[in-house]
Structure formats: C-alpha cells, structure tokens
Ligand SMILES: Cc1cc2nc3c(=O)[nH]c(=O)nc-3n(C[C@H](O)[C@H](O)[C@H](O)COP(=O)(O)OP(=O)(O)OC[C@H]3O[C@@H](n4cnc5c(N)ncnc54)[C@H](O)[C@@H]3O)c2cc1C
C-alpha cells in the first residue's frame with residue numbers, strides 16, 4: 001500500500017482530511033516533528049498527516065500565566081518566548097532526541113500526545129496538569145473545544161486533559177493552552193556522592209517530605225560515581241536558608257557538594273534527557289513508574305538477573321533503565337508490576353516493539369473501557385490505530 | 393416559581409417503589425435504607441436550596457461491595473441514581489428526583505492507609521476533606537485542595553466536582569492531587585483507575601472521572617497525593633480606593649515572579665458584611681481589599697511580603713497591613729472565611745462561580761455592578777483573584793418569588809458575561825442543574841455531543857445523575873447524531 005503524505009495548514013484542513021479518511025476507513029498516522037515516531041507501537045497507516053504546518057503562539061499573557069500555541073509549534077519556540085518573560089512550562093519538557101537517536105523538531109502537540117514530563121514533575125505535576133484547554137479534531141473530523149484559557153474551569157468534562165498521553169489515538173490536537181510559571185531567580189543543587197540505591201532513595205524521600213520545597217530529586221546510579229541530586233529553586237535568601245536546613249537534617253547522608261545556577265541547569269537538563277543511561281544503541285531503554293520507596297528494591301532484584309544502567313528521578317518515582325537487547329524482555333515489566341508500578345518500553349528496534357508491548361498491558365475492565373473510549377472519539381478507528389495498544 | 397426545569401417523574405418507576413425498596417433491603421441492612429418521608433427530607437436538596445425534590449428512597453451503603461450490589465440492582469430495574477456526599481453542592485449537583493434513589497457515601501468515611509514515605513493517603517470517599525488533613529497534620533502533612541466547605545464536604549464530592557480552594561493558585565485543584573480512584577460502574581463492576589504512581593499507563597481516566605459530576609459511576613475510594621506543609625504562612629491585607637488598582641496589583645504581583653499561596657479579593661459590600669460579623673479589623677472605607685498569603689520560613693516570608701508591599705504601594709494600595717503574628721493572621725483570615733456565613737445572616741444569596749481572564753477584572757466587576765443594579769438587587773464580591781475565579785454573591789429574599797427570579801436572571805447574565813470575556817461558566821462549583829441550560833453559551837452542540845458520548849460509555853441509559861450538566865433537550869443523543 002502506498003502511503004500518502006498530507007500537510008494541513010489549519011484546523012479546517014485537518015478536519016476535512018480526517019472526515020475523508022473516516023469515510024474511506026483509512027488509517028492516519030499523525031506526525032508532529034517526528035522526533036518520537038520511534039516511541040510506542042509501530043502503526044501501519046495509509047496516510048500520514050504532518051501537523052507541523054499548524055504553527056504559532058496564539059495567545060500569551062504573562063500576568064495571567066497562560067500561553068496558547070498551535071499544535072505544530074516547535075516546543076523550542078514556546079520555551080524561548082516564555083524565557084524572554086522569565087517564565088517556563090512548569091513540567092520541564094526534556095529533549096529525547098539524544099536518547100532516541102532521532103531527528104526532527106519536537107512540537108507542542110507531540111509533547112502533549114505523549115504526556116512525558118521532566119524532573120520538575122515531582123514538584124508541580126505533569127504536562128497533563130498544566131493543560132487548561134485544548135482544541136482537537138476527533139475521528140469524525142469534527143473540531144472540538146474543551147477547557148479554555150482560564151486557570152480554573154470545571155465547565156463540562158475535562159476531555160482536553162485526557163488528550164494528554166493518548167498518543168493521538170483520540171484526536172488530532174490543533175491548539176493547546178497551558179498554565180505557565182515564573183522561572184526561579186536562582187537554583188542550587190546539593191549533590192551527595194557514593195550512596196547505594198537504597199540510601200539514595202531514603203535520602204530523596206526524606207528531602208521531599210521536608211518543608212523545604214525540593215523541586216527535583218534524582219539519583220544517577222552509575223558505577224562508583226553515584227550521585228544523588230536535590231534541587232532548590234527560588235530567590236537567594238530562601239535557597240540558602242533551605243539548603244542549610246536540609247544539609248543539617250540530612251547529615252547522616254554526608255556533606256553534599258553545591259552546584260549553583262548555571263551548572264545546575266546543565267545537570268538537570270542531562271538528567272531530564274536521561275543521558276547517563278543512553279548506552280550503546282542496541283540497548284533497550286525502559287521508563288518505569290513506581291511508588292518511590294519500592295524502586296531501589298526493584299532495581300536490586302533486576303541487578304541480580306542482568307546488567308542494567310539506572311537513573312532514578314522524581315525521588316524514585318521514575319526509574320530509567322537500560323539493558324542489552326538480548327536479555328530477558330519480560331523481567332523488567334514483571335518486576336515493575338510486582339512493585340505496584342508499570343513500565344514503558346521507550347527505546348527498542350521496531351521488530352522488538354512489534355513483539356513486546358511498549359505500554360503496560362491494562363486490566364481487563366479498563367481495557368474494555370479503553371475500547372469504548374476510542375469508539376466515542378474515533379468510531380472508524382482511523383487515528384494512530386494500534387499506536388498504544390492493539391485495537392485502539 | 394423557579395426557572396430551572398426538572399424532568400417529570402416516571403410513573404412506572406413510582407409504581408414499583410415497594411419492589412425497589414425491598415430489593416435495596418436485600419442488599420444492605422434495612423436500617424440503611426431510608427424510606428420514611430420525614431427521614432428522606434434532609435436529602436431533598438443540597439446547598440442550592442431553592443430546588444427540592446423528595447427522592448424515592450435513600451440508601452447508605454457500608455462497603456464498595458454493597459455499592460456494587462446496589463448499582464447492578466438499580467440499573468437492572470432502570471432506576472435513576474443520585475450519588476451523594478455531604479450535599480454541599482452549590483450548583484444543585486446532588487439534587488434528587490422523585491423517581492430516583494439517592495446513594496450516599498457518608499458511611500464510607502475511613503482513612504485506609506497513609507504512606508508518608510511515598511506521600512500518599514488512601515481513603516474511603518465519604519470522608520470529609522478536613523478529616524483527611526486533620527488525620528495527617530500531626531505529621532506535618534496536608535491534603536492541598538481546601539474548599540471553604542471543607543469541614544462538611546466529602547472527597548467524593550470534591551472528585552465529582554473537581555473542587556478547588558483558597559490555596560489552589562499554588563497547589564492546584566482536585567484533579568492535580570489525586571493518584572487513583574476506585575469506582576463502581578453501573579453494572580456493579582468495581583474498577584481501579586490510576587494507582588500509587590505519578591502517571592498512569594493508557595488513557596488518563598482520572599482526567600475524565602474527576603469533574604464528571606456523578607455521571608460515570610460511584611467513587612468509593614481514592615488515593616490522594618499528600619504534601620508536607622511549609623514551615624509557616626502569613627498573609628498581608630491590602631486596601632485600595634479603586635477596583636482597577638486592586639486588579640492591576642494582582643497582575644503585577646504574579647508578573648513579578650511570585651506565586652502566593654492565595655490572593656483573595658473582597659469588594660466594599662463584602663468587607664462590610666464580614667467586618668460586621670467577624671470584627672476582623674478590615675478597612676471599611678476602601679473600594680476593594682486583597683488578602684495575599686505567602687509561605688515558608690519566617691525570613692523567607694519577610695522577604696516576600698516586603699516585595700509584595702512594594703508592588704502594592706506602586707499600584708495605589710492605601711492600606712497595607714502585614715501580619716506580624718499568628719493572632720493577626722487569624723484575624724485577617726477570619727473575615728474572609730466567614731464570608732458566606734456572614735452574608736447568609738443578612739440575606740439569602742446565590743453564589744456565582746464564573747472564571748475570567750484576570751486582565752478583565754475591573755471591566756467585569758463594573759459590569760456585574762450594573763447587571764445586578766438593573767435587576768434591583770445587591771451584590772457582594774468575594775473571590776480567588778489569582779486565578780480569576782469570581783464568586784459574586786447576589787443578595788435576595790427567598791420568600792419573594794419575584795426576587796428569586798430576578799436573582800437567577802442576574803446570575804445568568806453574569807455567567808454569560810464571563811464567557812463573553814474569554815472565561816467560563818464555572819471555576820469550581822460544577823454545572824449541576826444551575827448552569828446546565830447555559831452550556832450552549834460556552835460550547836457548540838458538537839462539543840457537547842463529544843462530552844455526551846463519553847458519558848454514554850459509562851451510562852448509556854442516562855440513569856446516573858441524569859438531569860445535570862447537559863441541557864435536557866440534548867439527551868438522549870438523537871440517533872441521527874449517534875453514528
Ligand atoms: C521517548 C520520548 C520521550 C520524550 N519525553 C519527553 C518529555 O518527557 N517531555 C517532553 O516535553 N518531550 C519529550 N520528548 C521529546 C519530544 O521530542 C517532545 O515531546 C516533542 O514535543 C514531541 O513532538 P514531536 O512533534 O516530535 O512528536 P512526534 O514524534 O511527531 O509524535 C509523537 C506522538 O505524538 C503524536 N502526535 C504528534 N502531534 C500530534 C497532534 N498534533 N495531535 C495528536 N497527536 C500528535 C504522534 O502521532 C505520535 O504518536 C520525548 C520524546 C521521546 C521520543
């Protein structure tokens with residue numbers, strides 16, 4: 001089957017493309033910047049729709065903490081614009097191109113469709129938490145509006161927020177509005193060296209449970225250079241005070257190094273991008289979410305079975321893990337599930353992704369509802385079919 | 393005479409009342425099935441007291457399994473179901489119908505598990521919002537969304553309405569603070585959505601369920617994100633001669649890079665009502681007042697409040713009163729927190745809940761004044777200014793039908809104004825019946841159909857809280873549009 005490529009320039013054109021495809025029951029693959037096509041299950045689509053033509057910031061009110069952008073807008077463009085006013089997307093979106101060895105320009109729509117958030121997710125919530133409104137085209141080719149441009153809004157169901165993490169299987173996003181936050185005046189990172197995973201997780205847990213507003217907590221568990229990093233943000237007097245109190249309260253974990261604003265920014269960018277576990281290209285990469293206190297034990301149990309590189313973020317709630325592709329591909333998911341969490345296969349060759357479900361399989365009752373939800377948005381089943389799960 | 397229509401009761405259901413009651417009594421101990429008229433009375437309304445409907449029966453299950461048995465029975469019998477927490481909804485969300493059974497979760501009120509290491513608490517949904525924080529506060533933790541009704545309202549109601557509170561500028565609303573829910577579907581299936589991890593695989597069911605106003609199922613348990621409280625918090629009080637200046641000051645504080653935990657606004661009428669009641673020491677001669685609260689250690693708070701004071705002076709604040717002690721802080725908050733109660737003592741009121749872009753504050757406040765004056769009524773404005781969530785209280789006399797009708801009319805005009813300036817009909821109280829018939833002002837019929845299709849996934853026969861959220865003429869979804 002030959003694949004036709006379409007590049008709509010506005011939401012009306014998106015709607016008409018989807019309507020036509022629905023009438024012919026032809027599957028559509030939605031492409032933002034294409035930087036993450038390697039993520040999720042491969043799709044077999046007759047049509048690719050490149051939404052990068054839907055570009056531009058449509059509203060930015062710094063004093064109201066809101067920004068709206070068309071879905072194809074380069075993420076970089078939005079972050080630059082916000083930075084000019086001393087603001088940011090709260091959830092700290094990271095660039096996964098190094099990890100995925102992909103090219104292309106990451107877009108706002110792709111970021112929302114994957115709901116993947118960086119280190120500050122620990123403190124201020126995920127991408128989905130920052131969404132206050134969105135416009136999308138459903139599988140019928142209808143333009144739908146949900147939410148709006150104000151921060152508090154419970155008018156009707158929150159279907160716009162549910163677009164986050166749906167991988168484009170419920171609708172083609174055309175415009176999204178976010179809550180933004182002021183950038184911190186200064187950043188200070190406390191770096192503890194040489195802790196075991198168990199001790200590191202205990203340290204991060206104690207730090208996050210303190211009143212001193214730790215905005216990120218990660219443990220880079222590489223070799224004998226293990227580093228446990230706590231980030232403080234705010235104005236100088238405040239972070240100095242909070243750092244002093246933390247160091248005192250956490251004295252049993254040793255004396256940390258201090259990194260000030262500029263090196264902190266580099267460090268946290270690298271943590272967000274999971275640089276420390278990228279490894280050789282033929283290694284597979286998993287992203288696990290767990291109740292934080294169980295993550296170290298889980299990693300220890302996997303280490304007994306295979307060679308793994310590990311990075312803990314979100315105080316242990318997120319574990320990045322890579323291992324050789326030949327190793328047992330069921331071990332990680334089984335362990336994650338036993339620990340009360342779930343695992344996503346982030347990087348693996350296409351053949352492997354066809355064989356091993358990239359996303360955590362769902363409970364039967366939830367899976368049944370998921371099929372129903374897909375039906376409610378995309379009755380012909382044409383939007384990114386099979387991208388997340390077979391059949392939706 | 394009130395304006396909002398409710399459907400006529402179904403005679404077939406009324407005719408089999410005895411059988412329905414018997415069926416309920418087979419599934420929960422008879423003492424928890426309330427049938428006598430005088431005992432059903434307390435359930436006939438919520439906090440939108442102008443509307444009352446006596447339910448066919450009330451049932452108070454004691455476990456998730458009992459809820460499941462009740463729902464599968466009632467749905468088989470095609471009986472409508474009204475989920476209920478504490479009945480503090482201001483939008484008529486918990487208003488019964490004569491042919492419906494109220495399922496109250498008030499007996500499901502336990503804390504099941506608190507995990508401080510992972511900062512989560514698992515609770516039964518009928519627990520009150522305040523009881524959660526009371527339970528964990530000895531350890532220095534709290535549950536962030538704090539509706540003013542937190543003493544009475546339940547986590548179940550908060551989830552159904554996606555409720556907010558004074559501190560949500562910094563901590564978000566309910567949907568930002570829930571990790572998982574256990575919900576019983578109409579056919580009795582018990583489903584866990586989410587869990588103990590930050591994000592969930594698959595679709596974001598929590599986004600859909602939180603704010604679904606009791607139309608998807610009955611939530612019996614929830615896993616909440618709990619947070620460690622800051623070392624301290626202190627407010628300052630700012631008084632302005634011009635409403636415009638107060639509005640500009642809110643914008644300037646936020647634009648300067650500070651996110652206070654709360655920014656509350658009160659106009660002169662509200663200040664007077666609250667001061668009369670609470671003797672909080674509020675300035676009576678200002679046009680508008682802000683209460684701005686910040687958190688942290690003492691030294692941090694001093695720096696923040698000094699900065700806020702400077703911004704406020706630059707924006708025309710005539711009175712700046714920075715709290716210097718616990719007692720002063722309590723006094724500043726006492727007036728604000730008693731706003732609804734104090735207003736209730738001098739008049740009946742309708743509490744509106746639209747949200748607007750904060751840049752429109754001065755314009756909207758002026759227009760609200762005009763609208764209410766046009767209907768020959770009075771208004772007191774008290775609201776969360778940081779996020780533009782307005783609560784105009786329209787004062788009226790409930791014994792005068794004409795006044796009630798004028799108050800409702802003024803309320804509708806205010807909400808339409810909110811939509812007109814780029815805002816929305818409801819910021820935190822929900823649509824319920826109150827804003828149901830205005831939904832088409834904010835959404836197209838295509839938007840509403842998409843929402844309804846999600847509802848139909850959970851409730852194809854419109855049995856769960858059916859007369860709420862969507863204009864009655866939109867359901868059932870006309871077949872022509874169903875596809
Ligand atoms: C594994 C991985 C993890 C990442 N994690 C993060 C992260 O945590 N935070 C972050 O900000 N960035 C993350 N990125 C970086 C990513 O480059 C950005 O999210 C970027 O914005 C993605 O945009 P894209 O346009 O390249 O997406 P694409 O690769 O084009 O698409 C990604 C997915 O989104 C769908 N999609 C794209 N546009 C739309 C649309 N308009 N409507 C509906 N569906 C659409 C696609 O169909 C596809 O399923 C990640 C990338 C990868 C590959």
Ligand SMILES: Cc1cc2nc3c(=O)[nH]c(=O)nc-3n(C[C@H](O)[C@H](O)[C@H](O)COP(=O)(O)OP(=O)(O)OC[C@H]3O[C@@H](n4cnc5c(N)ncnc54)[C@H](O)[C@@H]3O)c2cc1C
Pocket residue numbers: 438439474475476477478479480481482485486497517538539540541544545546547548549550551552553554555556557558605606607609610611612732820821822857
């Ligand atoms: C004085 C006062 C102040 C208020 N202040 C605020 C405020 O600051 N912020 C705010 O957001 N709200 C506020 N409210 C509104 C109200 O308190 C909230 O909407 C609250 O969440 C309702 O909780 P409840 O337990 O009383 O629920 P109810 O009123 O009993 O029900 C509310 C809705 O939830 C549904 N529901 C109840 N239980 C369940 C369940 N188990 N499963 C599914 N659905 C269910 C009901 O069907 C109904 O639609 C205030 C109300 C009053 C009276």
